[in-house]
Amino acid sequence: MSSSAIAPVSRALPSAATPPAASAKARFWDRIAPKYAADPIADLAGYEATLQRVQGLLSPQHDVLEIGCGTGSTALRLAPFTRSLLATDVSSQMIAIAHQRLAAQPSAALRFAVADAEAMAPGPEVYDAVLAFNVLHLMSDLDDALRQLAKVLRPGGLLISKTACIAEMNPLIPYLAVPLMRAIGKAPPVLSFDEQRLRSAMVQQGLQIVCTERHGTRGKDIRAFIVARKPG
DSSP: OOHHHHGGGGGGOBOOOOOHHHHHHHHHHHHHHHHHHHSOOTTHHHHHHHHHHHHTTOOTTOEEEEESOTTSHHHHHHGGGSSEEEEEESOHHHHHHHHHHHHHSOOTTEEEEEOOTTSBOOOOOOEEEEEEESOGGGSSOHHHHHHHHHHHEEEEEEEEEEEEOGGGSOTHIIIIIHHHHHHTTSSOOOOOOOHHHHHHHHHHTTOEEEEEEOOOOSSSOOEEEEEEEOOO
8 A cells, every 4th residue: 555545544643642531431441352352243244234334335545534443343344445444442452452453364454543532633634434333322422522523524524333322222221220330340431312312413513414224133223323424
């Protein structure tokens, strides 16, 4: 890959700085990274359906940012369909595992970096697509996070997301089970919203909803797959 192919992504890298909230979040994900990497995908058919859908939205001319990439499995699958893919996560341990996976499965288009998606560095609109899979409900502030992501998209660029809409679950889960799990260190802080709230938040940041889908294959699917476009 030529240097020009990856040059744009360096101008809008999320910040690697760690304010207190980011530090606490990073410590949680650092601690569970080995187990996270070893756990099987709960709904493999639904995951594969999402990957196939996203592949159709990407192009070899696209510079792409993924936030909350975890241990990099999805980035490794999608990088061949892009010109460049910068996959980031706030957890250094997650990224360490991702680097190991990249070494075992090299991809010229792919880079991993430790970075906080909620602290985007100022820069021009440099990405043709931003990927946010199973991460928007883990942000401290949904509206602010979407504002930051919209800023780094080029006109016409896509925000491609899949998000657990916690408010669509049995109320006992977000209001009882999750707080108990957080108290014993088994769950991170989560935001509780439904698909309508998520769509509205995207629209408020000037994004246009392209489609909303559900790809789950096991009973009720609370993960909304939403593609939104920055007007161009």
